Amino acid sequence: MTVLKGSLRNRFLLSLCAVLCLALLALVAIARFQIMPILLEDEEAFASAELDRIERALGAELNHMRRLVEDWAHWDDTYDFVQGLRPQYVDSNLYESTLETLDLELMVFLDASNEPYWVAGYDEHGEFVSCPGVMPPCDWANASIAFLSRHVAQGLEDATYTWLLAAPGLAMVGLSPIHQSHQETPAAGWLAMVRPLSEPWIEQLRDTTGIELELNPVPAQADLALVLERISPTYMTASRLVPALPSSHALRIDAALPRQRYQASLETFRFALYWTSGVLIATLLIVLWLLERMVLLPLRQLATFTQRLHREAVPPAMPEPLLARHDEIGTLSREFRNLLDHQRQQSDLLRELTLHDPLTGVANRRLFDQRLTELLHHSGTHQCHAAMMIDIDHFKLYNDHYGHQAGDACLITLAQHMEAQLKPLGFLVARTGGEEFSVLLPNTSEDEALRLARELLEAIEALGLDHATSPTSRNVTVSIGIATQQANTVEPGDIMRAADQALYQAKANGRNRAATYQAFDPTTVFDS
Numbered sequence: 419m420t421v422l423k424g425s426l427r428n429r430f431l432l433s434l435c436a437v438l439c440l441a442l443l444a445l446v447a448i449a450r451f452q453i454m455p456i457l458l459e460d461e462e463a464f465a466s467a468e469l470d471r472i473e474r475a476l477g478a479e480l481n482h483m484r485r486l487v488e489d490w491a492h493w494d495d496t497y498d499f500v501q502g503l504r505p506q507y508v509d510s511n512l513y514e515s516t517l518e519t520l521d522l523e524l525m526v527f528l529d530a531s532n533e534p535y536w537v538a539g540y541d542e543h544g545e546f547v548s549c550p551g552v553m554p555p556c557d558w559a560n561a562s563i564a565f566l567s568r569h570v571a572q573g574l575e576d577a578t579y580t581w582l583l584a585a586p587g588l589a590m591v592g593l594s595p596i597h598q599s600h601q602e603t604p605a606a607g608w609l610a611m612v613r614p615l616s617e618p619w620i621e622q623l624r625d626t627t628g629i630e631l632e633l634n635p636v637p638a639q640a641d642l643a644l645v646l647e648r649i650s651p652t653y654m655t656a657s658r659l660v661p662a663l664p665s666s667h668a669l670r671i672d673a674a675l676p677r678q679r680y681q682a683s684l685e686t687f688r689f690a691l692y693w694t695s696g697v698l699i700a701t702l703l704i705v706l707w708l709l710e711r712m713v714l715l716p717l718r719q720l721a722t723f724t725q726r727l728h729r730e731a732v733p734p735a736m737p738e739p740l741l742a743r744h745d746e747i748g749t750l751s752r753e754f755r756n757l758l759d760h761q762r763q764q765s766d767l768l769r770e771l772t773l774h775d776p777l778t779g780v781a782n783r784r785l786f787d788q789r790l791t792e793l794l795h796h797s798g799t800h801q802c803h804a805a806m807m808i809d810i811d812h813f814k815l816y817n818d819h820y821g822h823q824a825g826d827a828c829l830i831t832l833a834q835h836m837e838a839q840l841k842p843l844g845f846l847v848a849r850t851g852g853e854e855f856s857v858l859l860p861n862t863s864e865d866e867a868l869r870l871a872r873e874l875l876e877a878i879e880a881l882g883l884d885h886a887t888s889p890t891s892r893n894v895t896v897s898i899g900i901a902t903q904q905a906n907t908v909e910p911g912d913i914m915r916a917a918d919q920a921l922y923q924a925k926a927n928g929r930n931r932a933a934t935y936q937a938f939d940p941t942t943v944f945d946s
């Protein structure tokens with residue numbers, strides 16, 4: 419069967435493809451505008467939480483520093499030391515291993531007038547130095563000490579402070595007033611401890627937090643918000659500024675973070691997307707297959723059947739599988755078949771009407787001529803056929819006497835009688851005129867035709883249909899003309915003209931009789 423461009427199958431296929439594309443577009447749009455922002459937001463929250471952890475770790479270090487500086491500042495020996503009462507303090511406490519153990523770069527003792535009393539620390543060459551005040555070799559610490567003195571001079575409350583230092587180097591500072599341990603006395607000075615945020619210290623912070631991080635001094639900015647940079651699908655950097663001293667600076671925490679959560683979520687989403695797409699495509703294919711099986715295939719069968727109806731001389735039968743279906747197509751097929759049957763019946767009836775005489779029910783002239791033509795054209799040269807022409811004698815008188823309706827009844831009675839007598843023998847009786855009948859007698863010789871005509875004459879007279887005004891008989895009688903045809907070279911009209919002439923002869927000879935007409939010799943009329 420030819421596949422039509424605009425066939426239902428192609429249109430469904432196109433429509434389903436369009437639906438599929440739209441559904442996939444919708445999925446992609448959902449992914450792009452709904453899912454991805456959620457994943458990125460989640461990733462931002464993750465980065466923020468990681469930076470919070472780093473800040474908490476820094477806070478814990480500052481607290482540790484706070485406790486350390488407070489311990490030393492609230493030690494009575496320190497209190498005595500800054501008042502010049504315990505000079506041995508230096509030898510017994512401020513030696514190199516103390517700072518090394520405490521991981522300090524510098525310890526500064528300020529006296530009650532906020533002047534440096536003692537300085538101990540590592541100079542720029544890494545050499546441990548310890549000296550009273552900011553004098554060589556402790557002058558390298560000038561900048562830090564000046565910064566601390568300035569802060570203290572600004573009128574700090576009597577409390578312990580910790581800061582992150584961004585300049586001159588990365589460091590953590592603890593500052594505490596020096597008090598006696600058990601007595602409420604005014605502060606005797608301040609103790610400052612500076613711990614460098616060295617690479618080993620940062621490495622330790624990395625170990626503690628499990629985060630790959632850097633601490634970098636940057637110029638101070640108003641906006642301390644999180645900055646996230648997605649370097650690759652698997653890796654990103656998150657930065658946040660934390661306040662530090664001096665105020666012109668800030669400390670930036672840079673963390674390199676894995677994008678595992680994002681990747682895992684993305685993977686899960688992709689997995690779901692692929693499966694959804696797969697299920698969608700499979701569903702559409704199944705729908706197409708079902709459509710093909712349940713609708714398109716039977717529709718094509720129905721279309722093929724209707725095409726064959728036009729093409730084939732013998733109408734084909736409706737395919738049985740279509741009729742057996744219990745769905746709409748089955749109903750349509752059955753109704754279509756019923757319609758066809760009805761149409762055939764109607765056309766049979768129409769043919770019947772066009773080929774039969776409506777009054778008597780016997781064949782009409784059209785059918786008679788048709789059969790006669792077929793018979794003569796399909797006969798061999800040795801076959802002999804005969805034809806009778808029958809005319810009711812004095813039928814005008816019958817009509818005049820008994821009326822037209824009785825005349826009709828008479829016509830019906832005679833026609834039915836003749837058909838009852840001749841049809842079983844395979845002969846065709848037709849009403850070929852008003853009160854004229856013709857009989858076609860295939861494969862019948864002249865003698866046989868004559869014998870049959872005599873039987874018919876007798877039988878009709880024996881019917882005893884009264885014909886009071888007939889000059890021939892008291893009953894209705896007929897006259898019969900007979901002609902035979904032996905060669906198929908003669909036209910159908912010739913045999914009937916010959917029969918007509920024989921009929922004329924029968925009437926001329928006195929009616930209620932049969933006369934034969936010998937082919938091509940109208941003079942040899944036999945009168946019966």
Ligand SMILES: Nc1nc2c(ncn2[C@@H]2O[C@H](COP(=O)(O)OP(=O)(O)OP(=O)(O)O)[C@@H](O)[C@H]2O)c(=O)[nH]1
Pocket residue numbers: 809810811812813814815817821822823824825826829851852853925
């Ligand atoms: N009742 C009736 N009469 C018909 C019908 N058809 C033709 N006739 C009548 O048949 C008659 C034929 O008359 P004619 O041709 O003169 O023939 P006829 O009276 O039989 O005379 P002959 O044939 O010479 O014996 C006419 O009166 C027609 O009206 C019909 O269908 N019904």
